[in-house]
Amino acid sequence: MAKTVKYIAGIALLVTTVALLACGGEETPAPAPITDPTAPAAATAMPESPTEEAVPTPTEAMHMQAGSRLQTVMDRGNVICASRNDVPGYGFIDASGANVGFDIDLCRALAAAVLNDPSAIEIRLITAAERGPTIQSGEVDMLVRTVTWTTSRDAQWGNYAQTMFYDGQGFMVNRSLGVDSALDLQGASVCVTQGTTTELNLADFSNQNGLNIEALTFEDTAAVVAAYESGQCDAFTNDRSQLAALGTSLADRDAHLILPETISEEPLGPVVPHGDDQWFDIVKTVMSILIYAEAYDVSSSNMPSAATGETKKDRLLGFEGSWGQESLGLDQMAAQNVIRAVGNYGEIYERNLGPSGINLPRENGRNALWSDASCSDCPKGGQIYAAPLR
Amino acid sequence: MAAILQNLTYQGIPIWRHDQVIQWTAQVVSGFLVVFLVAWFFFNIVGAVDEREIPYGFSFLERAYQTPIGQHFLPYETSDTFLYAFGVAAVNTIVVSIVGVILATLLGIFVGVCRLSGNWLVAKVALFYVEFFRNVPLLIQLYFWFYIVLALPPVREGYAIANRVYINNAGVSMPFPFPDGAAAALFWIALAAAGIIAGAVVQRSLAQREITTGQPSYPLIGGFATAIVVGAVAWVVISLVAGAPLVVSQPGPQGAFGRIAGGFTVSGGLMALLMGLIMYTSSFIAEIVRAGIQSVGRGQIEASRALGLSPMDTLRQVTFPQALRVIVPPLISQFLNLTKNSSLAGAIGFADLTNVAKTMTQTAPAISIFILIMAAYLAMSLTYSLIGNLYNRRIRIA
Numbered sequence: 001m002a003k004t005v006k007y008i009a010g011i012a013l014l015v016t017t018v019a020l021l022a023c024g025g026e027e028t029p030a031p032a033p034i035t036d037p038t039a040p041a042a043a044t045a046m047p048e049s050p051t052e053e054a055v056p057t058p059t060e061a062m063h064m065q066a067g068s069r070l071q072t073v074m075d076r077g078n079v080i081c082a083s084r085n086d087v088p089g090y091g092f093i094d095a096s097g098a099n100v101g102f103d104i105d106l107c108r109a110l111a112a113a114v115l116n117d118p119s120a121i122e123i124r125l126i127t128a129a130e131r132g133p134t135i136q137s138g139e140v141d142m143l144v145r146t147v148t149w150t151t152s153r154d155a156q157w158g159n160y161a162q163t164m165f166y167d168g169q170g171f172m173v174n175r176s177l178g179v180d181s182a183l184d185l186q187g188a189s190v191c192v193t194q195g196t197t198t199e200l201n202l203a204d205f206s207n208q209n210g211l212n213i214e215a216l217t218f219e220d221t222a223a224v225v226a227a228y229e230s231g232q233c234d235a236f237t238n239d240r241s242q243l244a245a246l247g248t249s250l251a252d253r254d255a256h257l258i259l260p261e262t263i264s265e266e267p268l269g270p271v272v273p274h275g276d277d278q279w280f281d282i283v284k285t286v287m288s289i290l291i292y293a294e295a296y297d298v299s300s301s302n303m304p305s306a307a308t309g310e311t312k313k314d315r316l317l318g319f320e321g322s323w324g325q326e327s328l329g330l331d332q333m334a335a336q337n338v339i340r341a342v343g344n345y346g347e348i349y350e351r352n353l354g355p356s357g358i359n360l361p362r363e364n365g366r367n368a369l370w371s372d373a374s375c376s377d378c379p380k381g382g383q384i385y386a387a388p389l390r
Numbered sequence: 391m392a393a394i395l396q397n398l399t400y401q402g403i404p405i406w407r408h409d410q411v412i413q414w415t416a417q418v419v420s421g422f423l424v425v426f427l428v429a430w431f432f433f434n435i436v437g438a439v440d441e442r443e444i445p446y447g448f449s450f451l452e453r454a455y456q457t458p459i460g461q462h463f464l465p466y467e468t469s470d471t472f473l474y475a476f477g478v479a480a481v482n483t484i485v486v487s488i489v490g491v492i493l494a495t496l497l498g499i500f501v502g503v504c505r506l507s508g509n510w511l512v513a514k515v516a517l518f519y520v521e522f523f524r525n526v527p528l529l530i531q532l533y534f535w536f537y538i539v540l541a542l543p544p545v546r547e548g549y550a551i552a553n554r555v556y557i558n559n560a561g562v563s564m565p566f567p568f569p570d571g572a573a574a575a576l577f578w579i580a581l582a583a584a585g586i587i588a589g590a591v592v593q594r595s596l597a598q599r600e601i602t603t604g605q606p607s608y609p610l611i612g613g614f615a616t617a618i619v620v621g622a623v624a625w626v627v628i629s630l631v632a633g634a635p636l637v638v639s640q641p642g643p644q645g646a647f648g649r650i651a652g653g654f655t656v657s658g659g660l661m662a663l664l665m666g667l668i669m670y671t672s673s674f675i676a677e678i679v680r681a682g683i684q685s686v687g688r689g690q691i692e693a694s695r696a697l698g699l700s701p702m703d704t705l706r707q708v709t710f711p712q713a714l715r716v717i718v719p720p721l722i723s724q725f726l727n728l729t730k731n732s733s734l735a736g737a738i739g740f741a742d743l744t745n746v747a748k749t750m751t752q753t754a755p756a757i758s759i760f761i762l763i764m765a766a767y768l769a770m771s772l773t774y775s776l777i778g779n780l781y782n783r784r785i786r787i788a
Binding site for chain 1: 458459536540541544545646647738748749753
């Protein structure tokens with residue numbers, strides 16, 4: 001009798017389980033893909049946001065006249081940027097508790113251009129996975145969080161304004177090896193983290209250049225750094241920004257060198273929501289201002305108070321001519337406000353990524369200007385270049 | 391059918407309360423449910439794979455893998471195919487598994503016997519060893535050995551013993567004989583293997599003679615001598631005909647970075663992996679051995695002592711053969727555990743099957759790769775089980 005009861009109970013349990021599983025499978029509808037750019041209404045503004053009413057939903061934005069986001073920002077009195085506070089150089093908390101970094105400075109530059117107040121910013125801290133949904137929903141005015149520009153992100157997330165930093169995979173070696181180019185790594189042992197395209201880029205680089213590199217593959221980066229620091233491998237490879245950030249944890253940072261070669265493409269820059277051309281143009285222009293200020297040798301410390309007689313410089317600073325201030329809805333002197341607040345591109349780089357920051361070499365790399373400041377026709381070998389201000 | 395129905399009604403109870411009917415129904419229903427569940431899971435996966443256009447299939451196996459592999463025991467070039475690279479990685483795991491199993495078993499037996507030692511200190515040290523190594527997670531132990539290895543000097547400042555053996559944190563390199571001409575080497579290896587078999591036969595027949603006649607026949611010496619003589623004669627003959635079958639390769643620093651090339655290298659990752667796996671597994675084996683020895687009746691030991699056998703002989707001739715029957719089945723599952731635990735190698739940079747296969751998933755369909763990994767581990771485990779079961783059948787009491 002007891003046996004029978006057990007059987008029945010067992011069957012009942014199985015049937016219930018199956019029924020639950022089956023129903024669960026049928027009744028859970030697939031979530032609407034929020035990456036669909038044609039259905040922006042699927043994304044909702046954050047309800048707890050204090051500025052909820054001021055931020056137009058993407059649907060509204062699309063129906064409103066161009067310039068609405070500029071108006072919204074001016075009415076609200078601050079610029080909302082999605083960024084981070086966990087990576088030295090890009091977005092980090094400094095000793096005084098302030099959120100600083102390359103990405104944060106780009107946000108401050110935008111606030112200085114639009115509102116003439118670099119501190120009128122609100123930083124929304126988001127994870128890497130939240131980047132797409134955040135910018136798609138239009139709840140922030142700009143996304144600057146080490147976002148690599150790719151074509152599908154451009155199509156699905158928002159508009160990439162301008163590449164402000166060329167990241168890419170690089171190598172770190174001990175200076176005592178006397179290596180000054182990744183092409184010298186013939187027969188070297190290189191430590192690499194598993195699970196990224198890093199390994200594949202390393203293999204391609206080794207194969208293409210016949211370097212016969214021996215790869216030591218580790219599951220996590222901490223082991224890679226330990227193996228590298230102890231000399232088990234001669235070099236380690238990762239994104240250059242990561243190399244620089246990880247380098248700060250090495251016992252003797254000065255004994256190590258990041259080689260100039262970059263073997264993969266990771267262009268980083270600010271992204272704005274789809275559907276507002278004027279705002280898109282404003283952000284692009286602010287990035288141009290930063291870059292051309294460095295090219296024309298205008299910095300926060302040598303800002304001229306009156307026209308200098310140099311046409312390009314005077315046009316940038318608003319003393320003569322126009323680079324489109326009126327059409328963009330910006331102040332005639334907006335560039336001066338930007339440069340006074342955050343400095344030019346070179347200053348921002350120096351402060352966050354250069355010697356005062358994580359010490360990522362700039363000279364002769366991709367992130368140098370295309371031209372020399374003193375001679376705009378002399379190539380400097382860099383790729384930092386933007387639409388001319390005129 | 392009619393007979394069954396008649397049989398059921400004969401007992402005069404309603405059919406739905408009939409014990410046999412209920413049991414049969416339960417069997418059939420649960421059988422259907424199992425089939426339904428398996429089919430449901432299977433079609434769900436197939437459906438999801440189709441819907442999301444997840445790539446699968448095995449055509450990638452013929453493509454060049456193009457990614458370097460750390461240490462490998464088979465020759466490997468980045469232009470080799472995925473299939474071959476997978477084989478190279480599998481051989482890495484097999485080598486770790488075989489070396490690990492042999493050393494862990496020897497160490498485990500030693501510690502297990504020490505656990506039962508009359509010497510208080512020896513017994514307590516063995517107890518501490520067992521409790522420490524089996525209670526600390528294996529991954530932590532691997533990291534521990536990894537950092538110990540890293541503490542060795544780097545390759546350019548490493549130890550060079552007589553310019554023959556190099557010790558540094560990238561590994562230990564030593565001279566090693568490698569086949570020169572493939573045909574000659576294979577021929578010699580075949581003959582040497584035949585010599586070993588002949589040696590085993592000689593050893594066995596001498597042992598049989600010793601037992602039956604009581605004459606001292608030195609079976610071990612005879613066996614080894616036979617094997618060595620056969621191997622040496624074959625070596626000399628092949629050397630005269632076709633040149634030396636094996637050539638000793640000497641390690642030495644090479645290239646701008648002074649990496650040690652040539653000879654045979656046990657890489658730092660492999661050292662740490664083997665240390666971790668052997669220590670961890672041997673602590674479990676020690677307990678299995680102890681339990682096996684203790685399962686042998688006290689009377690057996692007392693009887694052999696009364697016959698005048700030394701404690702060592704008692705262990706070798708009386709206790710251990712009987713303990714083996716208890717030890718072997720759980721020992722096999724420790725072998726399987728060691729093999730499967732070697733998949734943690736990726737944490738410390740040894741290119742085992744799992745580590746390489748996970749890298750492969752970036753350029754090949756992950757589903758296919760994981761099916762291959764599962765099949766490979768399953769094949770290894772089943773082979774161990776088969777060998778173990780055959781051995782177990784041989785030593786059991788008929």
